[in-house]
Amino acid sequence: MGREFLDLVDISEAHRIIRNLFKEIYHPPPIEKVNLENAYGRVLAQNVKTPIDLPPFNRASRDGYALKAEDTFHASEDNPKTLKCIEVIEAGAIPQKRIKRGCCSRISTGAPIPEGADAIVMVEYAEEENDNIIIYKSAYPGQHIAQRGLDIPKNEIIAWKNSILSPEKIGAISAAGISKVPVIAKPKIGILSTGNELIEPSNDWTPGKIFDSNSHSIAAAVKKCGCEPKILGIVKDDYTKLHKAIQEGILECDILITSGGTSAGAGDMLREVIEDIGKVMIHGISIKPGKPTLIGEVKGKLVFGLPGFPVSALIIFDVLLRPYLMELSGKPPIEHRRVELPLARRLHSSKGRIHYALVKVKNGRAYPILKDSGAITSLADADGYIKIPKNVEILEEGSRVKVSPLSPI
Ligand SMILES: Nc1nc2c(c(=O)[nH]1)N[C@H]1C(S)=C(S)[C@@H](COP(=O)(O)OP(=O)(O)OC[C@H]3O[C@@H](n4cnc5c(N)ncnc54)[C@H](O)[C@@H]3O)O[C@H]1N2
């Protein structure tokens, strides 16, 4: 006789157990340092302060002439002022000469302002005549000079803990001379597919076999959560092989996700293996799909046994794993993106279980997708799913439903 799921827990209890397990096992999240070229999209684990003033010195923000503003007062096309050019200062150079009354230095954008100068007149408003510079426009003190620390002074925070490293933040951090940043380490998620019928996707189909789609769909979903997937391959429905694969997988990963073998079939032995090497916390949840989902602990790490049906596996991932994986990797939650729409067709549900039904959104209405959990194309077609409470058997056409986007980007 196959095993029956005697201890179905409801979804809120499952969430409570999972939330507590994540808190116990994976808190606080480990931190690692990454080079700036690998920092994009990562979550900052600590505030980053600038060790220097930005800009680090008073610098020219225009190509022109560094001078004393008072030497240009009342200058105009009709009343030009003539100054003596004493130096040419390129970006990256150190000015050698001090600006005195009646003098100026030619300066490039980004070059340090020489001592004694308090303004820049742009080249457009001046003319060179041998060593003399004719100035046609009056300048005010501070004109076209970016003062040291004006952008941000030394020791101020330039990027905040828990923020996602965007191109702009990476720009500010590198401007401060910082080459490595502390980020939340990406949780490593092992992925195992179980089943004698499974083969790797390729051009060679063998009768009776199925291409393993769960490994790849789950790996992509894991990436979207900011975690690092590690596909561990296909394991046969064989106690010894599954035992070995789980033992090895759990060693090199923070969390292990399996698919298949959760149900009551002859080859379904996930529960037996987990019971022997760890502890089964949940086996059976009153939801559809995903009733035979198994959650266990092995060597202080979590094992999620998703049902084999591709639709069930991904929906359960989205409902039960995604929120916690995102929290673990520091990604901001995305629950609020649900949209309320009218249902385009009447929909029957299964009484006694919360039902997650796939829908396609067209012309502002939610169309139920009426394929079974084995039909992977129903997922590829779906825009999201709706959650039907366990005491509801029929949802009439036109009822307002909340569509959760499936694994949104
Ligand atoms: N007698 C019963 N049979 C079943 C029950 C039940 O309560 N009593 N529950 C059904 C439900 S609901 C589900 S969900 C499935 C879950 O079963 P398993 O987790 O044991 O999954 P498998 O039997 O191994 O596979 C189910 C189905 O999915 C295909 N599959 C599996 N892995 C992959 C993969 N990596 N890529 C693509 N497709 C995969 C597999 O070939 C099967 O067709 O059990 C029901 N049965």
Ligand code: MOO
């Ligand atoms: O629980 Mo199964 O996942 O209904 O298809």
